[in-house]
Amino acid sequence: MIEACRDRDFGRVFQLVKARAGIYPSMIARRCELTPSRVGEVIDGRRQLLHMDVIERISDGLRIPGHMLGLARRTWETPQNLTVTPREPTEAASPADMQLAANLPGTDVDSILALAAERDLSPSTLNALHSSIADYWRRDDEHGGETLRPAVLGQLRYVVGLLKEERSSPMRDGLHGIAAELARLTGWTYFDARQYHQARAYFTEALGLAKAVDDHQFMANVLACMSLQATYQDKPGDALALVTAAQDQARAAMGTTPRVLAMLAMREAFAHATLGNHGATHSAISEAHTHFGRISTDDPDPAWVAYFDETKLVVDTGIAHGRLGEAVLAEPLIADALRREHRTNHRGRALHAFWLARTQLQRGKLDEACHTAMDALVPAAAVSSQRVARHLREFHEQLEPFRREPAAVAFEFRLREVLARQVSGSPRP
Structure with missing residues (x-):
C-alpha cells in the first residue's frame, strides 16, 4: 500500500482496499465521490487519477494519511501537537500528588497514544x-x-x-x-x-x-476447507490431494478426536465422489461412520468441529451418494437430515433442500422436486450466499426438459416472485 500510494497507483490502491479491507468498488466510489464506472476503469488500468482534488477525496474517503499521497496533513488526522493550559492550582500539591504527576506521561501525542496502545491481555x-x-x-x-x-x-x-x-x-x-x-x-x-x-x-x-x-488439528481443518473449495471449483484431483494432506496432519497431531477424523473422512468421500470413484467413496463413507461411532462425551473436541453432529454426518453421506448419481441412496438421507436441521441455519437448509430436489428430479419425482425447491427459496432468500445461488441455478437448468409441466411452471412463477421481492426490497417471504 505504501508503494502504491507513493506511485499514486490508484488501481493498485483500490485492489488492495478491496482485498484486505473488504471495501468493494461501489463503496470506494461512494466514499471518494467517484462514479462506479470510473473506479472500475482505474482498477482495470484504463484511467489514471491525476487531479489534486480527486486525490484529496480519495485520501479523505479511504482515510489514507496525507503524507502517504504527498498531501498536507488531513483535517481528520491526529493533530501534531496538543497544547494544554493547566488551571492555576487552588492549593499546594501534596508530595503524593507530585509523585503521581511524575509517573504520568507527557502531554505530547506520542506519549498519549503509547498509553492508549498498552493492551493488558x-x-x-x-x-x-x-x-x-x-x-x-x-x-x-x-x-x-x-x-x-x-x-x-x-x-x-x-x-x-x-x-x-x-x-x-x-x-x-x-x-x-x-x-x-x-x-x-x-x-x-x-x-x-x-x-x-x-x-x-x-x-x-x-x-x-x-x-x-504446531496446531496440526487446525491445519487439518483448514486443508479440509480448501479441499471442499476444490470440489466446487471442479478440481477433484486437488480436492483429494488436499484432504489427504489434512489427514496426514491429523495423524501427526496428539489426540486427534474421532469427530475430527469423521469429518475428514467425509471430505475424502466428497473428493472421491467428485472423481466418480464409487468404491473409494463408499469406503470413505464407511470410515466416517466408524469414527463417528467412537465419539465420546469426554472427547476434547476443538470448538471448530462441533458443527459436525449426527445430522451433518447424515446429510453429507446423502450428498456424497448424490455426487455419485446414487439418488436412491441419497434422497432418504438428505430428507431425514433436512427434517432435523435447525431452522436458523438458512444457508444449510437451502443447500440441502436443493440437493434433495436434485435427487428427487433424478428419480423422476418432478412434483416432489419442484415442491422441495420452492421450500428452499425461503431460506435461500434469507441468506447472501453465491454457493446457494449456484445450486439454485443448477436445479433451474435441470428443469429445462420439463419447462411446460405444471409443477415446473409453478416453481418458475414462485422463483420470479421471490426475485422480484428481493429486487424491490420488500420483506422476504
Whole structure:
C-alpha cells in the first residue's frame, strides 16, 4: 500500500482496499465521490487519477494519511501537537500528588497514544475473542458472510497486531489460534461468495498461523476447507490431494478426536465422489461412520468441529451418494437430515433442500422436486450466499426438459416472485 500510494497507483490502491479491507468498488466510489464506472476503469488500468482534488477525496474517503499521497496533513488526522493550559492550582500539591504527576506521561501525542496502545491481555480477553468467533459463525449460517467480512477482517488484523508485541508463551499460542480461526473464517466468507482466489489466500494465512504453534488439528481443518473449495471449483484431483494432506496432519497431531477424523473422512468421500470413484467413496463413507461411532462425551473436541453432529454426518453421506448419481441412496438421507436441521441455519437448509430436489428430479419425482425447491427459496432468500445461488441455478437448468409441466411452471412463477421481492426490497417471504 505504501508503494502504491507513493506511485499514486490508484488501481493498485483500490485492489488492495478491496482485498484486505473488504471495501468493494461501489463503496470506494461512494466514499471518494467517484462514479462506479470510473473506479472500475482505474482498477482495470484504463484511467489514471491525476487531479489534486480527486486525490484529496480519495485520501479523505479511504482515510489514507496525507503524507502517504504527498498531501498536507488531513483535517481528520491526529493533530501534531496538543497544547494544554493547566488551571492555576487552588492549593499546594501534596508530595503524593507530585509523585503521581511524575509517573504520568507527557502531554505530547506520542506519549498519549503509547498509553492508549498498552493492551493488558488476560485469559478472559482470549475467551471474549473466542466468543465473538462463535457468534460470527452463527451469523454466517443465518445470513451469509458478506456483511460480516469487514468486522472479521478488522478483528483478524487487530489480533495479528497483538502478536507483534512481547507475550508469554501461553498467551502467544492462544492469539495464534484465534488469528488462525479468524483467517479461516475470512477465507470461508470468500469461498461462500465464490471468490476463490481471495479465499485461498486467507486459508493459506490460517495454515501459516496454525503451523507457527504446531496446531496440526487446525491445519487439518483448514486443508479440509480448501479441499471442499476444490470440489466446487471442479478440481477433484486437488480436492483429494488436499484432504489427504489434512489427514496426514491429523495423524501427526496428539489426540486427534474421532469427530475430527469423521469429518475428514467425509471430505475424502466428497473428493472421491467428485472423481466418480464409487468404491473409494463408499469406503470413505464407511470410515466416517466408524469414527463417528467412537465419539465420546469426554472427547476434547476443538470448538471448530462441533458443527459436525449426527445430522451433518447424515446429510453429507446423502450428498456424497448424490455426487455419485446414487439418488436412491441419497434422497432418504438428505430428507431425514433436512427434517432435523435447525431452522436458523438458512444457508444449510437451502443447500440441502436443493440437493434433495436434485435427487428427487433424478428419480423422476418432478412434483416432489419442484415442491422441495420452492421450500428452499425461503431460506435461500434469507441468506447472501453465491454457493446457494449456484445450486439454485443448477436445479433451474435441470428443469429445462420439463419447462411446460405444471409443477415446473409453478416453481418458475414462485422463483420470479421471490426475485422480484428481493429486487424491490420488500420483506422476504
